[in-house]
Amino acid sequence: MTTPRTISVTGASGYIASHIIEQLLKEGYGVRGTVRRTASAYPWLTALKGAAERLELFSADLLEAGSFERALSGCDTLLHTASPYVINVNDPEHDLLAPALEGTRNVLSACQRAGTIRRVVLTSSIAAVTDEPDSRHTFTEADWNSRSSLGRNPYHYAKTMAERAAWEFMEREKPGFSLVVLNPTLVTGPSLGPGVNTTNGILRDILTGVYPGIMDMNWGFVDVRDTAAAHILAMNTPEARGRYLCSSGELTMHEVVDLLRQNGYSGYRLPKIDLSSKAGTALMKMLSYTQPKDTGTFIRTHIGRAIHISNEKIRRDLKMTFMPPEKSILDAVGDMISQGHLADKKS
Numbered sequence: 001m002t003t004p005r006t007i008s009v010t011g012a013s014g015y016i017a018s019h020i021i022e023q024l025l026k027e028g029y030g031v032r033g034t035v036r037r038t039a040s041a042y043p044w045l046t047a048l049k050g051a052a053e054r055l056e057l058f059s060a061d062l063l064e065a066g067s068f069e070r071a072l073s074g075c076d077t078l079l080h081t082a083s084p085y086v087i088n089v090n091d092p093e094h095d096l097l098a099p100a101l102e103g104t105r106n107v108l109s110a111c112q113r114a115g116t117i118r119r120v121v122l123t124s125s126i127a128a129v130t131d132e133p134d135s136r137h138t139f140t141e142a143d144w145n146s147r148s149s150l151g152r153n154p155y156h157y158a159k160t161m162a163e164r165a166a167w168e169f170m171e172r173e174k175p176g177f178s179l180v181v182l183n184p185t186l187v188t189g190p191s192l193g194p195g196v197n198t199t200n201g202i203l204r205d206i207l208t209g210v211y212p213g214i215m216d217m218n219w220g221f222v223d224v225r226d227t228a229a230a231h232i233l234a235m236n237t238p239e240a241r242g243r244y245l246c247s248s249g250e251l252t253m254h255e256v257v258d259l260l261r262q263n264g265y266s267g268y269r270l271p272k273i274d275l276s277s278k279a280g281t282a283l284m285k286m287l288s289y290t291q292p293k294d295t296g297t298f299i300r301t302h303i304g305r306a307i308h309i310s311n312e313k314i315r316r317d318l319k320m321t322f323m324p325p326e327k328s329i330l331d332a333v334g335d336m337i338s339q340g341h342l343a344d345k346k347s
Helices: 015-026 092-114 154-173 198-207 224-236 253-262 278-290 293-302 312-317 325-338
Strands: 006-010 030-035 055-059 077-080 119-123 178-184 186-188 218-223 242-246 249-252
Touching: 006 015, 015 030, 015 224, 077 092, 077 224, 092 119, 092 154, 119 154, 119 224, 154 178, 178 224, 186 198, 186 224, 186 325, 198 253, 198 325, 218 224, 218 253, 218 325, 224 242, 242 312, 249 253, 249 325, 253 325, 278 293
Parallel strands: 006 030, 006 077, 030 055, 077 119, 119 178, 178 242, 186 218
Antiparallel strands: 218 249
């Protein structure tokens, strides 16, 4: 009987990583995951089918050099998903940039020391591609976010700097492994863990009256299950090279609200006022200054602009297929209701 390959996954308790681990276990792989606390703190991982036999969890810290060695031992692939995803923080340099940037360097250095790693798949973000949609441009893997800073969309800045650091490491060190990067758009869909990820939080806010009206804004969406599958395809496709935008398609806020209303969610506090006109956009820009700093910045750099994203490369190179964003959104909302994150008001 052939011993299954063992794959290392950082940030194992995270929204995307949990789905990656579920799919790896289902396909027969062994998994060594890194987490912040003891294994008993993550029952949704230890309860996965195959986890008792083929999942090991190790405590590790992105800012602690040397803490990843045990999780990498005997592995030929690392899927590096660990990085904070929050919009508003008190100290962007400490809370976002340091763990994203130094964590990436520490993990890649650990892979180099391990000597057995042959491929690293890094979870980056559309945030490293742009922080300001351009209605006249379709974004591809050639685009890089050059506008963010600690003062302007710091989450986007942290993701950009972390990915650049990874590519700089590869160029400088020329290690014995290849690097493939995935840049997902807003990741939605059901959660294996108990929390609400940032994208699903946006959907919850739309349903619970947080938004005063329907803004002139659109988003690229991708399902968490597809995102996990893309990591495994990137891991197993020898020809995979460079970056891959991971997106199913774009929907406007109008389309998201209409989707929810048409599928039985009209009993929730969905926004009704149409603020997608030029006057509405101007009003929302003014109101954005009443929001937390980084939320306000995000609104001002995204409202009134439409983002267009090409997924041609990932479909061609990795033979990736995507479920429609509408299904992913509805699955996410249904999951939040079933987990108690949303009251059940569906008609």
